[in-house]
Amino acid sequence: MKNTAYDVPLFRGLCEFSAMNPISFHVPGHKNGTVFPDFAKATFGPLLSIDFTELTGLDDLHAPTEIIKEAQTRAATFFHADETFFLVGGTTVGNLATILAMCRPGEKLIVQRNSHKSIANGLELAGATPIFLNPMFDSQTDRYIAPSIEGLAKALQAHPDAKGVVLTYPDYYGKTYALKELIDCAHAYQIPVLVDEAHGVHFALGDPFPPSALQLGADVVVQSAHKMAPAMTMASWLHIKSDFVTRDQIQYYLSMLQSSSPSYPLLASLDIARAFLASLTKQDLTRILQSAQQLKEDFAESTHWFVEETSDPLKITLTMKQGHSGYEVAALFEQEGIYPELASHKHILFIHGLGELMRLDEVKLALKRIGQRLKISSNHATIDISGLFQKSYAQLAYTYNEMRMLPTKRMRLEQSIDYIAAEAIIPYPPGIPLVLKGERITNRHAKLVEALIKKGATFQNQYIQTGILVFEEK
Ligand SMILES: Cc1ncc(COP(=O)(O)O)c(C=O)c1O
Incomplete structure (x- = not known):
């Protein structure tokens, strides 16, 4: 990584405050980490020393004017957004707040059917009338990927009173699609597009990653900084760049849905994760991508699965051959101390992070052992998941x-x-x-x-x- 001082106003502000060794007569009850059981102090201690509350100089997430505002502005600049909000309730809370802001009870939203449950929950909370765009089945990967442009055009023609469109890009496996066409189609009706980009925060790094949703014209984009960037679990970003959406409504619902005591370590990890992304050099990226490529090649030596081609070079998906199930093979990996991101009946997904994998040799040895054990079992019935949706959209x-x-x-x-x-x-x-x-x-x-x-x-x-x-x- 580039050896320059990170530009992290929020994290720095917390460290400087901690360095003053303040006497705490305020919450939280661990009193800057001093009131805490000894057995857990070594693990939690450093984080508790910056786990403050809204003290003078430390700003307030719900009305930021100081260090949180500065950190959010740095993030907006990096991601080319008009405005960025820090989230401590994951992409979940960003999806909920945006959907609530996009429509009033009874109003229509056009929504990709294969969305994360937070989107369905948002629709229910909002009392929206969803028009679900059914995804196309991709027989090569044996998965549902994205809705078609024809499907969206038809849905918009039939429901021109829809207040917005909600899409997911990329999917969990790093698969992308012609998002811009769909966004342009929605914009022709003067309505905004929310993109759940939970798995694509690193697309902001540019080539060889696919274009980001913001680049492709999305109005609101929510990203799990904790998934592909090194932020803490639950830390996410919500970006706005739009002529159709006003920030006030989104902020109103974020204030309602997020804790009144948001975690400063989580917020600081967003500041750090953005600075980390911004500091990656071409050489860093080359090393990371070589490491991912090497891992892919090692996986590809097995005869038990195919390694899928994806648009995101950091996602490695194994598609099982010979009737093995993804669950069964993932269990063998876990027995070797190797934990993939997810398994399905047919796939296992490995996520290579934004760092070089230092334990490739251990993975190689494990692959050999797994290969030997897998020869014994075979011929499970396969599951056909195609043909679930008859129409391009449904209510x-x-x-x-x-x-x-x-x-x-x-x-x-x-x-x-x-x-x-x-x-x-x-x-x-x-x-x-x-x-x-x-x-x-x-x-x-x-x-x-x-x-x-x-x-x-x-x-x-x-x-x-x-x-x-x-x-x-x-
Ligand atoms: C596509 C998608 N959207 C949203 C979420 C929720 O994100 P978070 O865990 O940051 O709340 C997930 C979680 O896996 C997801 O896969």
């Missing part, structure tokens, strides 16, 4: 307001066919609902869930094994 069976009033019951999944789901069915990760609350459950859904559970998938529905919540009337 829910009830409005969210109606759903609030309707009685529900819990039923075994195989008996719930043709009922309307009163809760989403969400395989996790990746957290994209297979059935949305308000969608009709089909025989295909039930069979898929059963097959996925058999393969080892986990669901965020606590009671999925015993039943699913549905509305009483079919």
Whole structure:
């Protein structure tokens, strides 16, 4: 990394305050780390020393004018946004606040169907009327990728009163698509586009990464700084660059949804993560990309899987051959002390960070051992997930307001066919609902869930094994 002092006004401000060794008669109760159990002090101590509250000179996230404002302005400049907000509730809170700001109860939003659950939750909280754009199935990767431009054009023609469009770019696996065409299509109707770019914060680094959503004209972009940049978990950015969206409404909902005591270590980690990205040189990037390429080549030596081509060179997806399931193979990696990001029935995703991988030799040895063990098992039934969506866009069976009033019951999944789901069915990760609350459950859904559970998938529905919540009337 470039050996220059990092330009981090928020982090520096916290360190300078801590260096004054202030006497704390305020919250938090750990009193700058002095009131804390000994057994955990060594681990938590350094962070607690900057875990302050809104003291004089330390600014306030909800009305920033000092060091938080300076740090946010630095981030906006780096990402080429008009304005950047620091988030301490992840991309989740950015999605929720933007959706609440985009529409009033009953108003329509056009939304990519294969979105993260935070988007579905935002729609419900807002009482929006979602028009879901169904994604196209990509038989090469055996996954649903993005909605088509034709699908969006049709949905806009049929619903010209829609207040905005909500898309996700890239997907979890680093796959991108012609986002600009979709954004231009929405802008022709003078409506804003929110892009959930949770997995694409590093696209701001430029070539060889794909263009970022902001570059492609998105109005609001939410990014998990903790996913691909080195910020702490829950730290995210929300950027605005728009003629169609006003910052005031978004700030209003962020103030409502975010804690009144946001964590300063989290906020400082956003300042540091931005400075880290800004400091990466061409040479740094070359080394990082060589390391990712080497890892890819090592993975590619196996006969048990293909290494997928993706637009993002830091995402390495293995597609299983010979009927192995992604879950089963991921478990073998974990037994070797190697933890991938996620597994599905068919894939395993490895995320190479923005640093060189120093333990490549250990990975190589583990790959050899996994290869030997895998030869023994084979020939599991494959799961066909294609053809789930018949139309290019669709609506829910009830409005969210109606759903609030309707009685529900819990039923075994195989008996719930043709009922309307009163809760989403969400395989996790990746957290994209297979059935949305308000969608009709089909025989295909039930069979898929059963097959996925058999393969080892986990669901965020606590009671999925015993039943699913549905509305009483079919
Ligand atoms: C596409 C997408 N959007 C949003 C989120 C939520 O992000 P966060 O964990 O930062 O709240 C995730 C989490 O995995 C995600 O995959």
